[in-house]
Structure formats: structure tokens, C-alpha cells
Amino acid sequence: MKPILSAKNVTKRYAKGAAQITALRGVSLDVKPGEFLAVVGRSGSGKSTLLNVLGGLDEVTSGSIFVNGKDIAGMKRTELAHHRRRTVGMIFQSFNLIPSRTARENVELALAFNNVGRSERRKKAARLLSSLGLKERMDHLPSELSGGEAQRVAIARALANDPSVLLADEPTGNLDSATSAEILGLLHDLNRGQNLTVVMVTHDKASARRVAGRTVEFLDGRIVSETGKGIRP
Secondary structure (H helix, E strand, O other): OOOOEEEEEEEEEEEEOOEEEEEEEEEEEEEOOOOEEEEEOOOOOOHHHHHHHHOOOOOOOEEEEEEOOEEHHHOOHHHHHHHHHHHEEEEEOOOOOOOOOOHHHHHHHHHHOOOOOHHHHHHHHHHHHHHOOOOOOOOOOHHHOOHHHHHHHHHHHHHOOOOOEEEEEOOOOOOOHHHHHHHHHHHHHHHHHHOOEEEEEEOOHHHHHHHOOEEEEEEOOEEEEEEEOOOOO
């Protein structure tokens, strides 16, 4: 099975004043379609940087990122924008919802950027939010939602344009243990029920291993261990 995402000898350096920070050091990693991959490691290990370069949010210093066999670095601006909108959906620890927009409007905005008509935007946003248990909360502002509800809105927004891959950066980092388990269960169900490829960054090794078919551990910008075989039967 050909990988849907692939990092080949990727290095990423950032300038910090007069110094340079190396976040990724020659990382190579394949992600297969339908896989649930967890990337674990302590803060500053490079795992979130990996997610950003896979998502096309950041450029690599050297090496290559391939999406369905095509190098992101060689993409034109319109192709890269399409990758960000359609190939990957991203969710974050801090939810990144627009505070002045309702739950439904936050999801609709993702569809608007993809030139979906207003009527269809409203219908699809409502369907997604209802499917995630937010039928009665879709007209509430983010400040009126619990942390778990806000993260479900963020997941609905990430799924709005039917991505092939969901990239989740510490999706339970701001949630209590019970709510974290619910969100992890939801991601697991999306992976198994819809064959959605999931790459999740987390510091919680135990939770990662419960839901992921494969876990890789980062330390100082390198992969130092790998467990699991990938896609579970």
C-alpha cells in the first residue's frame, strides 16, 4: 500500500535571534491510508513541527514531504492551498475557533473558503455538528461551550471539506480526563468507521497506544522508537 503522506529525511531549522533551533533532524516517516498514527514525545521534541510540515503550514529546511506521491515543495500556490483545504484537516489543542462566530458559523467558514454555496454550507455544517452530538449547541458561541464541545466543533470544521487525513495537535491537551477519553474515542471511531487517516500528536503515551495502530516517539527532533504495525484488522 502506497503512503498517503511521507516525510523523507526532513530537517527543519528556525532562527531565534542570532541562534538557530533545529526542530527536526533527518526525519523519515510514511503514513498509510486508513492508518491511525500517534506521534508522542515531550514538549520541544519536534512532534508538532512534524505535523505543521505534513499539513503544509510550514516549509522544510531540507528533505521532502510527499502527499499522494507529490512533493509539497514543488506545488504551486493554488495546489498547496488545495492541499490545506481538501487533503488535510487540522485540529489544535486551543481549538482555534473564532470567538464572535457561532459553532455553525465556524464550520461554515471552512466551507466558504472552499467556495461552497451558502445554503449548502448551512446544511452541511448542521449535519456535521449533529453527527458529533451538538445539534442543540450549534447556535452557541465558543464562550458558551464546554471544552469538549468546543473541540467537537473544531473537529466538525476540520471534516467540513472531506479531507483524506486528519492532523490532530494535542487535541486533548486542554481537556479533563473524562472529556479527553470521549474525544479520543471520537477520533478512533472516525478512523475505523470512515477509514479516515489520523495523525495525532500527544504527550500522553498511554492514551495514544489505546487508540492508535502505530506509535512513534520523538526526542530532540528524531524518531527514537516505534511500536505497533499500522492499520489494525
